Amino acid sequence: MQIRAIQAQDWPSILHIQDECYPNIEPESLDALQSKAMLSPDTCYVVTQNDSVIGYCLAHPWQRDLPPSLEQVLDQAPLQETLYLHDIAFSAKARGLGAGAAVFSRLIERAQDKGLDSISLVAVGGAHTYWQRLGFKSRIIDKSLDSYPEDACYMVYAIAAHAPGVSPQE
Secondary structure, three states: EEEEEOOOOHHHHHHHHHHOOOOOOOOOOHHHHHHHHOOOHHHHHHHHHHHEEEEEEEEEEEEOOOOOOOOOOOOOOOOOOEEEEEEEEEOHHHHHOHHHHHHHHHHHHHHHHOOOEEEEEEOOOOOOOHHHHOOOOOOOOOOOOOOOOOOEEEEEEEEEEHHOOOOOOO
């Protein structure tokens, strides 16, 4: 398994994985997805196995508590306060490889490199329970999440609270 930067030839595989992972959600356009990668190429990846794309991660610095809307094409980050995890998705071929943990670990490192103290996301499709197990906490925000599915939940992972030797704060 390898984690590497997204290349032009990876986009058809990314779109296929998006369809596989979100069958009940209107897929985002190629333009919207590519805008995230162009905004922050060093925090957007594909995961490959035997030269085949089996997963992807799209993350970028953003303003805390104001997640971008789905299908929003981004050209610049308003304020860089958090590393916003727009999407992380894996095909069934990635099961059991530890890809999710490897990508999440890399995102924590990149956030720290950028001087960001948190990772934020909008969980959909019941994924909030997965993110809670990793240490994300739900947060009520003023921004509407109407562009997301009905069960959308904004969540934040405080990096310092999970550093070795530091007790997580409730």
